[in-house]
Amino acid sequence: MSESFTHLDDQGHAHMVDVSAKQVTKRTATARSLVVMQPETLTKLMEGGLPKGDVLATARIAGIQAAKKTSDLIPLCHPLMLTKVSVDINVVDKVSIEILCTCSLKGVTGVEMEALTGVTVAALTLYDMCKAVDKGIVIQNTQLLEKHGGKSGSWSSADVDR
Known part of the structure; x- marks a missing residue:
């Protein structure tokens, strides 16, 4: 597979890629992060016993807001009209929470970065x-799980050998 740096022009200068000739298709992407903490922290979190309020609702809203602002944060990302952003938070075990973010739209560029x-x-x-009660929280395994749509079609991390 040949590598091409699409965000560089002929002189090696960064630029935003022109996507105007691309086909409009439905595009979706799902990413995941795992948050690991002390068992006592997770218990307080799930019981609503943390001093800053409803942690899960706030994290969901923050994730949705961030997805909508991606082009303000990542320099060469196109501003997108997202039609859906969902943030799901699930307890994995006594010390871990999995966060999933799915974004979708009908457009000419993908939503992986969002x-x-x-x-x-x-x-x-x-x-x-949660840091007031547990400064040792670890955020790990942030990754794209899957994407669908566009010229390259579907991709899944399950298909990647590591």
Whole structure:
């Protein structure tokens, strides 16, 4: 597979890629982060016993807001008219929470960066709201799980050998 740096012009200068000739298709992407904490922290979190309030609702809203602002944060990302952003937060075990962010739209460019930005900011918000009781929280395994649509079609991390 040949590598091409689409965000560089002939002189090697950064530029935003012109996507005006691309086909409009439905595009979706889902990203994931795992947040690991002390069992006592997770218990307080799930019981609503943390001093900063409803951590899960705040993290969801932060993730949605971040996905919508991706082009303000990542320099060469196109501003997108997202039609859906969801942030799901699930307890994995006695010390771990999985955060999933799914973004979708009908457009000419993908939404992978929006999903990754959303899940990352949701995880950071969770950390921020829990750090008073657990400074050792670890955010790990942030990754794109899957994407669909566009010229390259579908992709899944399950298909990647690591």
